[in-house]
Amino acid sequence: MNRWHPVAASAALALAFASPSFALAEEGVATLEIGTKQTLADRLAVILNSEKTIIGDSVDDAKASQFALDLFGSQAEMAELEASAPGVMAELIDKLMPIINHSLRVRLPELQRRQSALYAETFDEADLAFLIRFYESSTGRKLIALTMDNLQTQNMAKSAKQSDDLMITSDAVLADLRSTARAITPQFDESDKPMLIELGRSSVAPKLQAMATRTQQIALDWQNEHLPGEEEEIMALMESIISRRLEATE
Template sequence: MRGIQLLRHTCAALALALVPLSSFAAAGPAAAEAGEAPDAAYADLYSAMQESVDQEQMADSALQALARQFAATPEFAGAEARSPGLIAEVTAGLRPIFVAQSKRVRQLYRPATLALFARHLTAAEAGSIAAFYRSDIGRKLMGGLARNYSPDATLSNLAEDGPVTREQVEADISQATGAALSALTPEDMTTLGEMAMANPALLKISLIGKGVQELRVQMENEPLTAEEDAAVVAVIEDVFNRRFGAQ
């Protein structure tokens, strides 16, 4: 079913801790060089980014966007018309699979994220940026980004099972970043400016942007495992069978 393909391509949306300086998202594919242990400072920076994002909120936003895409497909739209609430029941059933898959993908892509940090930042710079994400203004900015993030552009052409593109990823991040920034007070903006002047390491985040965007696209296209795919099919079939009877 097309709905399964929608889920396969968008599950990785939860795996990202979006970083609101430039259009930066913490992601990364597979592993760094075999046997290379990442410096603790880069691992701590990664943790600081993850800590500053409400993953439950991200899950809700992603699943709401998925439900909208289900409603746009003939199969689900027709079923919803015959049995109102079907799409909500399907997405609720998919939630634990979605969350577990996202955790798996975060771990899969974590080593290359740390390697990317190491290529662009010293350990001291990584520590300074981690402190920013744990600051009140850093958490406020990240919280606003998480509240405003919705992968609608990422999902927009997935009914045809096309791959997620960089342009789609950029559109969703840009929309959320703009909304988060617009919610800041003049005092917040002054604080950010002062922090950037006092801590040049923060300005280096923009150097990582291109590499991180590419990793993000790969995460969005990470397929489900056979077990995850079977679980998705089972949820959808169960809802349809209970509502309409086994065909």
């Protein structure tokens, strides 16, 4: 089962400077604290791929569950199953969500490690220090929160439905992130301008754009992996629920 939520974790990293309305104001002055590149990359990876960002809370589960329902409901076999046992899809997803969240939580350090390696490859120490300062600012935290809360999923859903195994492409993720960036732009105010302008005019801006596809692909590959025995646990649970539901209709 695919979840859209983890792929949004680096949304702000890829698209933070997408607001054209901030492009003409005066440039701010950055104050950078330089550290070792790997230490800084590790810190940035934790900020952008935190448990809150990747797994979220009950509200995020509700969004992910609805997304999954929409995807599975588009499959003829699953639609037939739902028609035979109304409510079975919602029960399946509700029971599977704790397993998925546990897997994401246990595997989270691996995602952070992979993203950190990309950050260290892409940015120098000054870039990383700047990005950390940005994302630890009130504007940076606001950007991440708004992106997660307002994430568009139309292209991801379309991509998954066109795939035989419901896989989402990085291009679809980026298309939805661009739509999200446009949608949240009006929610930034004058107090956010200095940091957004500084980011938009910094040397990291073209590097962010250049790495956008790779950082999303890393997240997609990671979210489609499993803990040992996880797939078997999911299949057993699904078979049990489906069998019980179908027996109840006979």
